[in-house]
Amino acid sequence: MKMVGNIKSVIGKDISSVPNKHKPYFEIDENNIIRSYKRQICIDRAELKAMLTSDEIENFLPEFNYYVERKVQPNGFTIIQNIIDLREYYGVYIKIQPYNKGVNAEIQLHSKFTNNLQGNSSVILDILNNPKWFITRLDIATDYTTPFNNSAFLRRNGNQKQKNFGTSSWSGSTANPNKTAVNSHYDRKVEDKSLDSNFTNRFEVKMYFKESDNMSFANLNHALIIERLKAELFIPCLTYSNFHEKKVKTNKGKKDFIDLIKRSKDADNENYVRLLLTDSQLQTYRRHFKACRDEIENLYLGKKNMIYDFLLARQ
Structure with missing residues (x-):
């Protein structure tokens, strides 16, 4: 076939x-x-924000044990937040500012919540059912059985910085207010030595949305998510990519493209490759990388009706 x-x-x-x-x-x-x-996909984390009224806050807080946190800003202004920390039991963390001005509430859904596809507490789900909550961050993780050290990813565009370490690589900056995605690639077994799974090689896309994107669990814009996933450049296994057939003449002699990837992974920064290639050669390098990328958007499309089952009530 x-x-x-x-x-x-x-x-x-x-x-x-x-x-x-x-x-x-x-x-x-x-x-x-x-x-x-062979791969698995899941939502590893989600963050939502909302603008709640004073009445909604007053009705909301007594339902939980919470504490007040005060943070003094560099300008001397103090931010007061009511914290509801349910991470140990539900994988949920909630912050509410006790005033009715702009966006004043945030919910963090950690992996304990988003990986629970058997259903979660109706108490938390009732909160999420409020249509005022909009998604600001959605982490989509894809796990492979291939070895971390024989796979690689390339930053989605030339404006992002990419840092490489022994068992992880990262690109993009969470401090950038205009960010749409930040990437990470790491060995899950190093992060969690108690992990009991063969799917240890993780590539994760942290997507960021603005209120104007109208992204919510009640109205997930799968088309926008898939569009962003298509921009990701990840090769699960270099051994079986066509990079083995590609060579380029660099200012340090003729090199295999795959050798450049491996050297880049060992370097402190992916920009190492830019020092060896002309702009034209770098474009060719990225084009070959793209031709070998795993189409994780297709996996998401096939699993999108299952990976959000954490929004179901526990039976």
């Missing part, structure tokens, strides 16, 4: 062409044809 999509060296081929030790990297069909990398 002919596969349609970006160029990949083994997708669409018989699994027999892959060594036994690498076969767990892939999903196959009934004819032993490789359909895709």
